[in-house]
Amino acid sequence: MSEGTAPSAGEAAAVADEAARERLRYLRGSIDNLDAALVHLLAERFKCTQQVGELKARHSLPPADPAREAAQIERLRRLAEDARLDPGFAEKFLNFIIDEVVRHHQAIADRTLSTQNGPADG
Amino acid sequence: MSEGTAPSAGEAAAVADEAARERLRYLRGSIDNLDAALVHLLAERFKCTQQVGELKARHSLPPADPAREAAQIERLRRLAEDARLDPGFAEKFLNFIIDEVVRHHQAIADRTLSTQNGPADG
Numbered sequence: 578m579s580e581g582t583a584p585s586a587g588e589a590a591a592v593a594d595e596a597a598r599e600r601l602r603y604l605r606g607s608i609d610n611l612d613a614a615l616v617h618l619l620a621e622r623f624k625c626t627q628q629v630g631e632l633k634a635r636h637s638l639p640p641a642d643p644a645r646e647a648a649q650i651e652r653l654r655r656l657a658e659d660a661r662l663d664p665g666f667a668e669k670f671l672n673f674i675i676d677e678v679v680r681h682h683q684a685i686a687d688r689t690l691s692t693q694n695g696p697a698d699g
Numbered sequence: 700m701s702e703g704t705a706p707s708a709g710e711a712a713a714v715a716d717e718a719a720r721e722r723l724r725y726l727r728g729s730i731d732n733l734d735a736a737l738v739h740l741l742a743e744r745f746k747c748t749q750q751v752g753e754l755k756a757r758h759s760l761p762p763a764d765p766a767r768e769a770a771q772i773e774r775l776r777r778l779a780e781d782a783r784l785d786p787g788f789a790e791k792f793l794n795f796i797i798d799e800v801v802r803h804h805q806a807i808a809d810r811t812l813s814t815q816n817g818p819a820d821g
Contacts, residue, residue: 593758597754601755601820604750604754605767607747609771611744612775616782616792617778617782618733618736618740619784620782620783620784621729622730622734625726632722635719636715636716638719649734652731653734656734656738656739657738657742661742662741662742666741670741670795673792677788698727
């Protein structure tokens with residue numbers, strides 16, 4: 578805008594839009610950082626469930642544990658509420674992960690003992 | 700087992716089973732810790748996308764950004780490979796999150812400007 582004159586509506590809008598785009602870049606940077614952290618935590622979680630699957634296959638431990646799973650869901654819903662995350666979404670998220678774990682455990686069980694059912698421990 | 704005698708096969712199996720159950724408890728403790736961290740990171744991520752949704756609704760910024768989304772997927776797949784997580788799963792995970800973000804943004808857009816389409820920025 579020219580010195581000493583009030584900005585036109587168009588100029589003001591352009592400044593506001595540039596500020597919005599800058600804020601958008603800032604927020605996207607945070608989202609990317611959080612996504613990197615999420616991927617690494619998920620990798621670590623699957624390392625744990627991989628070991629659980631191998632342990633269960635080796636020791637003929639029961640494949641599924643409904644009480645454990647119910648407790649996990651209850652706990653995650655509670656944690657989500659504290660963090661102001663939709664508890665329904667937290668439960669959906671856990672089920673999404675467990676589906677993948679079950680697939681991994683199935684593969685382990687197929688490799689380890691072809692006579693045994695695939696153990697699930699999300 | 701009795702002192703000075705070799706353990707019976709049954710005793711040895713019982714000891715091995717108890718060790719396996721102890722290891723299972725240990726691994727489940729790690730899984731629970733990681734789940735708590737995941738829920739809190741997800742809560743933080745939705746705080747960011749909530750702000751993105753409000754920003755886009757206020758400034759009439761384009762709702763979707765296919766180039767941004769493609770870059771996010773590409774980056775997450777790369778990070779997953781480095782962390783030895785299935786890149787296909789990382790992509791599925793991002794899509795799962797983005798579906799939820801789109802639902803949130805739709806709600807924001809409905810509240811903010813009923814004439815505008817819901818902005819998506821996963």
